[in-house]
Amino acid sequence: MMTTTTRIGVMTSGGDAQGMNAAVRAVTRTALAHGAEVYAIRDGYSGMVAGGDQISPLNWDDVGGIIHRGGTIIGTARCMEFRERSGRLIAARNLIRKGISRLVIIGGDGSLTGANMFKSEWSSLVAELLETGQISAEQADENPDLHIVGLVGSIDNDMCGTDITIGADTALHRITEAVDAISSTAASHQRAFIVEVMGRNCGYLALMAGIATGADWVLIPENPPNGDNWEDRMCNIMLEGRKEGRRDSIVILSEGAIDRQGREITATRLQKAIEERMQEEVRITILGHVQRGGTPSAFDRNLSSLLGWSATNHILESQPGDETMMIGIENNRLVNKPLMQCVHETHQCNNAIRDQEFKEALNIRGENFKRNFRILRTLVRARPHEVGKNHQPRKIAILNCGGPAPGMNAGTRAAARLLIDQGHEVVGVKRGIKGLINDWTMPLDWMSCNGWAPIGGSVLGTSRRQPPRPELYSIAQTIDRHQFDGILIIGGIAGYKVAHQLNANRDNFPAFNIPIVCIPATIDNDLPGTELSIGADTALNNIMHAVDKIKQSAVASNRAFVVEVMGRRCGYLALLSGLATGAERIYTHEQGVTLAELNRDVQELIAAFERGKRLGLLVKSEDAHHIYTADFMRRVLQAESGDLFSVRTNVLGHLQQGGDPSPFDRTFATRLAAESVDKILELIETKADDNQLYIGLQRGDFKFSLIEDFQRVMDQQNARPKDQWWLALAPVVEALSKADPSIVDQN
Numbered sequence: 001m002m003t004t005t006t007r008i009g010v011m012t013s014g015g016d017a018q019g020m021n022a023a024v025r026a027v028t029r030t031a032l033a034h035g036a037e038v039y040a041i042r043d044g045y046s047g048m049v050a051g052g053d054q055i056s057p058l059n060w061d062d063v064g065g066i067i068h069r070g071g072t073i074i075g076t077a078r079c080m081e082f083r084e085r086s087g088r089l090i091a092a093r094n095l096i097r098k099g100i101s102r103l104v105i106i107g108g109d110g111s112l113t114g115a116n117m118f119k120s121e122w123s124s125l126v127a128e129l130l131e132t133g134q135i136s137a138e139q140a141d142e143n144p145d146l147h148i149v150g151l152v153g154s155i156d157n158d159m160c161g162t163d164i165t166i167g168a169d170t171a172l173h174r175i176t177e178a179v180d181a182i183s184s185t186a187a188s189h190q191r192a193f194i195v196e197v198m199g200r201n202c203g204y205l206a207l208m209a210g211i212a213t214g215a216d217w218v219l220i221p222e223n224p225p226n227g228d229n230w231e232d233r234m235c236n237i238m239l240e241g242r243k244e245g246r247r248d249s250i251v252i253l254s255e256g257a258i259d260r261q262g263r264e265i266t267a268t269r270l271q272k273a274i275e276e277r278m279q280e281e282v283r284i285t286i287l288g289h290v291q292r293g294g295t296p297s298a299f300d301r302n303l304s305s306l307l308g309w310s311a312t313n314h315i316l317e318s319q320p321g322d323e324t325m326m327i328g329i330e331n332n333r334l335v336n337k338p339l340m341q342c343v344h345e346t347h348q349c350n351n352a353i354r355d356q357e358f359k360e361a362l363n364i365r366g367e368n369f370k371r372n373f374r375i376l377r378t379l380v381r382a383r384p385h386e387v388g389k390n391h392q393p394r395k396i397a398i399l400n401c402g403g404p405a406p407g408m409n410a411g412t413r414a415a416a417r418l419l420i421d422q423g424h425e426v427v428g429v430k431r432g433i434k435g436l437i438n439d440w441t442m443p444l445d446w447m448s449c450n451g452w453a454p455i456g457g458s459v460l461g462t463s464r465r466q467p468p469r470p471e472l473y474s475i476a477q478t479i480d481r482h483q484f485d486g487i488l489i490i491g492g493i494a495g496y497k498v499a500h501q502l503n504a505n506r507d508n509f510p511a512f513n514i515p516i517v518c519i520p521a522t523i524d525n526d527l528p529g530t531e532l533s534i535g536a537d538t539a540l541n542n543i544m545h546a547v548d549k550i551k552q553s554a555v556a557s558n559r560a561f562v563v564e565v566m567g568r569r570c571g572y573l574a575l576l577s578g579l580a581t582g583a584e585r586i587y588t589h590e591q592g593v594t595l596a597e598l599n600r601d602v603q604e605l606i607a608a609f610e611r612g613k614r615l616g617l618l619v620k621s622e623d624a625h626h627i628y629t630a631d632f633m634r635r636v637l638q639a640e641s642g643d644l645f646s647v648r649t650n651v652l653g654h655l656q657q658g659g660d661p662s663p664f665d666r667t668f669a670t671r672l673a674a675e676s677v678d679k680i681l682e683l684i685e686t687k688a689d690d691n692q693l694y695i696g697l698q699r700g701d702f703k704f705s706l707i708e709d710f711q712r713v714m715d716q717q718n719a720r721p722k723d724q725w726w727l728a729l730a731p732v733v734e735a736l737s738k739a740d741p742s743i744v745d746q747n
Helices: 020-033 044-050 085-097 109-131 137-142 168-189 204-213 230-244 267-278 298-317 339-354 358-365 367-379 408-421 433-438 469-482 493-504 536-555 572-581 595-610 630-641 653-657 663-686 707-713 725-737 741-746
Strands: 007-012 037-041 055-058 102-107 147-152 192-197 217-219 249-254 282-286 325-330 333-338 395-401 425-429 441-444 486-491 516-520 559-565 585-587 615-621 646-651 692-698 701-706
Touching (some): 007 044, 007 298, 020 102, 020 725, 037 044, 044 085, 044 109, 102 109, 102 298, 109 147, 168 249, 168 298, 192 204, 204 249, 204 663, 217 230, 249 267, 298 325, 298 333, 298 536, 298 572, 298 725, 333 339, 339 358, 367 408, 395 469, 395 493, 408 486, 408 663, 433 469, 433 493, 469 493, 486 663, 493 516, 493 692, 493 707, 516 663, 536 646, 536 663, 572 585, 572 615, 572 725, 595 630, 630 646, 663 692, 692 707, 701 707
Parallel strands (some): 007 037, 102 147, 147 325, 192 249, 192 282, 217 249, 395 425, 395 486, 486 516, 516 692, 559 615, 559 646
Antiparallel strands (some): 325 333, 425 441
C-alpha cells in the first residue's frame, strides 16, 4: 500500500516500565498534530515480525485515558526471531508494506541495540526484499532509509546518557512505600529485614532507597563492601544501632550485588550471616515485579510525555543518513545523544563490575552517584566518627520557616547527622522564627532525628512569622546566648525574607553577622535561584492521585471538573500537574486568562462531549485570575453545557502539603542539606564577608547566591522568580492536551 503521508511506528519493547503509556500518548498526539499518521507495533519486535493487525493505526482518542496506567497498552514481548537476520527481513517487509520507515522505540539497552542493528542492515534488507519480489520498486524507493529514535524505558536506571530513565522514579516510589511499611513491623518486633530490589548491574534503586528510607545498610554492585570480614562489620554497626535505641535493622540489597571477589551476595547469604552474628530472626522481602507495577508517578508521567514529544519532533525532522539518537534528560533539560555511544558507555560500566574494577564503575556512573554514596555511608552509621583532640567544634542552629513542605524532616536529619559526624554541635529551633525569638530550642544528637526521613510536615515545627523590629533584639539575644556559629534555614519565602532581614540589620546587631544558608523548601516551587524546591514533587503526586480519583468519578456520569491547586501566582503546580493528569486546559497567572480563551475552551469541551467524551478536566492555579475564579469557570461551563454534562469544582487545599514525602523530595533534601553543610562550615572557617547565602539547583549543579540579592531576582509584585524555567514546557503541555486537530479542522 502506497502513501504520501508520513507514518510513524511506535513500539515498547523489553521489560515494561511505568510511564511507557504516557510516552506512547505523547508520540501519538504530537505526530497527529503535525499531520503524520501513527501506527502501534504491538508486543514489541514480536509484533513487528508477526505483522498484520499487530501493526495498526492509533488515533487521538485511542491514547486518551491511558496516562495513569502502568505497563504498556500496546504490549511488549521478547522476540527470538528478530535476533536473526531472517526475522529482521520479515520485520522490514511488514513495515514497508505499511509505509512505515520512522520508528520511536521505547525500551532498554537490548531493545535499542537491536534497533540500531536493524537500521544498519536496512538498505540490504530492502534490496533483498526487492530482489525476491516481496516489495515493489516503488515501495523500495519510498523507504530507502530507516529513521529511529530511542527512549529508555527501564526501572533500573541503568543507561548512560540520561540522568534517569522512564519508570525508575515510580519503582523508587514502590520500594520506599514497601520499606516504610516494613520498618514499622520490624520495629515492633525488634527484627532485621533484608529487602531485595531490582537493578541488575545498577545500584541506583538500592542507593536512593537507602537514602530515602534511612536504611541501616545498602549493598550495590558498583562498590562492594571492603574486606573479607564485611559481614562482621555490617552486623556490628547494626548491633551498635540497637544499643543506641534503634528497634529495627533494614538492609537493602540490590539484586546484582557482589563481593570484592565477584561472588554473588544473595538474600539467603545475608540472612544466614546476620542471624549467626546478631542471634535473631531475619526476614527476607524480595519486592520483585511489584516495582514495575502500578500507576506511574507524576515525575514519570511528565518525563515520558516530554521525551515522547521531543522524540516525535526529532523523528519527523530526520534526514537520510542521520545517526540513531536517544532522547534523554540531563541537568533537568532534554538532550539528544548518539544511541550507540550511550549503549557503549553502559556496557563499559557492566564490564567494569564484571572485571571487579569497581572504581571505574563508580566513575562511569558519575559524580552525583558517587556523592550520594558517600552521603549514604555517613547516614547509615550507628554512631558518628570520633574527632581528633585538636578539633574545634562549631555550633549550628537548624530551623524550618514558611509553610510545611514534605521533605523538611529529611533535610533536617541529613544536616544534623552530617554536622555531628564532623564533631559539631547541632541545635534544633522549634516553631521557626518564633523559636529564635522565644529561645525554643532543643539539642539534636545522632539519634534525635532517627526515623525522620519518611515523615511529612515539620517535626521541629515551622511558622511564617516576619519579626517586627523590636523582636530582632530577642533574636540577637538567642543567638548570643547559644553562641551560634551559623544558621541553616530550611523553608520557603518566609525563611528567605527573615534571612534577608537579619542580613540588612547586621550593622545594628553584630550577632547577625554569622553564616546563614537558606535551603529551598516549599510546595509552590516559587523560590529564586533554584529550579526545584523540597516538597514540590510530593505536592505534584498528591494532586495527581487526587485528580485520578476525581476522573474516575467523573467518567461514570458525564462530568467536567475544574480543579484548583496551590501555588499562589506561581503556576508550576498547575502546569506540571495538568501535564501529569492529562488535563484539557491549564490556567496560570503567568499565562493569563481571558474571556475569549474561556469561550474557546467551553466550545471545545462541548464539541468533545457531543462526540462521546465522558469526562473533562481543567486545572487552574489558585490565583490565576482575580475575577475568573474556579467557581466562575464552573458557572460558565454549566450554563453553556445544557444537559450534555454537569460541572463541579474541587479545591484541593492543604492535602497538597500533607502525606509522606516522595522519594525524590527525601533524596533531594538530603543532597541540598549535604551541600549546605559543607558551605556553612567553609564560611565559618574562612570568615568570609559574604557569608549569608541561599542554595539552589540550576541545570544540574548546586549553586549559592547572596541572600542580599534575592529580592533583585524576584518579581516582587507577584512573589515569584523573574526567571521560571518550567514556562518553556507550556507549548508541550498545550500540544498534548488540546482537542483532536482533525476534529477542530472539520469544525
